[in-house]
Amino acid sequence: MPRGYFITFEGLDGSGKTTQLRRLATTLEADGHTVVTLRQPGGTALGDRIRSVLLDSKSEAALGPIAPAAEMALMFADRAQSIAEVILPALDAGSIILCDRYTDSSEAYQGGGRQLGSERILAMHAAACDNLQPDLTILLLPSLESSLRRARRRNQRHVEQKGTDENRFERESDDFYRRIYEKYEEIAARESHRVAVIRDDASIDHIQTLIHELVSARIPAPATK
Numbered sequence: 001m002p003r004g005y006f007i008t009f010e011g012l013d014g015s016g017k018t019t020q021l022r023r024l025a026t027t028l029e030a031d032g033h034t035v036v037t038l039r040q041p042g043g044t045a046l047g048d049r050i051r052s053v054l055l056d057s058k059s060e061a062a063l064g065p066i067a068p069a070a071e072m073a074l075m076f077a078d079r080a081q082s083i084a085e086v087i088l089p090a091l092d093a094g095s096i097i098l099c100d101r102y103t104d105s106s107e108a109y110q111g112g113g114r115q116l117g118s119e120r121i122l123a124m125h126a127a128a129c130d131n132l133q134p135d136l137t138i139l140l141l142p143s144l145e146s147s148l149r150r151a152r153r154r155n156q157r158h159v160e161q162k163g164t165d166e167n168r169f170e171r172e173s174d175d176f177y178r179r180i181y182e183k184y185e186e187i188a189a190r191e192s193h194r195v196a197v198i199r200d201d202a203s204i205d206h207i208q209t210l211i212h213e214l215v216s217a218r219i220p221a222p223a224t225k
């Protein structure tokens with residue numbers, strides 16, 4: 001069996017990457033590919049437990065504030081489990097994996113946002129993930145102003161729908177998101193062979209087309225039987 005293809009989606013909260021991931025999965029399946037989707041944190045039984053500890057601010061009320069290094073280690077515990085349980089088996093089976101966030105999120109959020117720095121994150125990535133890198137990363141990064149606006153809008157929606165106690169990350173300030181944005185820029189410049197940046201603030205349909213073109217240029221449609 002040929003090795004599959006590993007694609008990750010990255011961006012700030014509210015960047016629309018989850019919608020684009022779903023649409024790409026549908027298109028690739030229609031093209032005849034086998035597609036496996038997952039999100040981080042989460043996607044395995046252990047990962048779902050870790051996700052609720054990490055994202056639910058109610059658990060913070062029960063556990064106390066989570067130290068940045070503990071947050072980083074939990075993100076990587078989740079990732080190591082999904083590599084073993086989902087990603088490597090799917091790659092071995094020749095599937096296309098679409099993963100909503102991966103190590104770039106840890107570098108941007110914990111390394112940049114929480115100011116742990118890139119070196120610690122990359123050392124964790126080597127230790128926990130054996131440096132497994134995606135073949136392609138689609139980074140949705142419209143202008144900083146529009147990204148901040150979207151993140152704020154999303155916060156507001158969450159507050160209106162679920163009360164203020166929904167998502168620890170979404171309660172963060174503009175400065176936190178600015179640091180994340182800058183770290184994403186840094187990653188994109190450093191790893192330009194892997195990271196495709198979409199800076200467009202265009203319609204969902206237009207971005208979907210851009211992404212499909214990008215991906216189909218790299219993965220040939222499967223041979224028809």
Ligand code: TYD
Pocket residue numbers: 012013014018039040041055075100101102103105106107109110169170
């Ligand atoms: P989620 O509800 O999945 O948000 P989104 O749709 O924006 O991906 O929450 C994931 C949150 O976890 C998001 O705010 C980013 C954060 N995160 C990190 O801080 N570090 C990480 O390594 C990962 C994977 C996510």
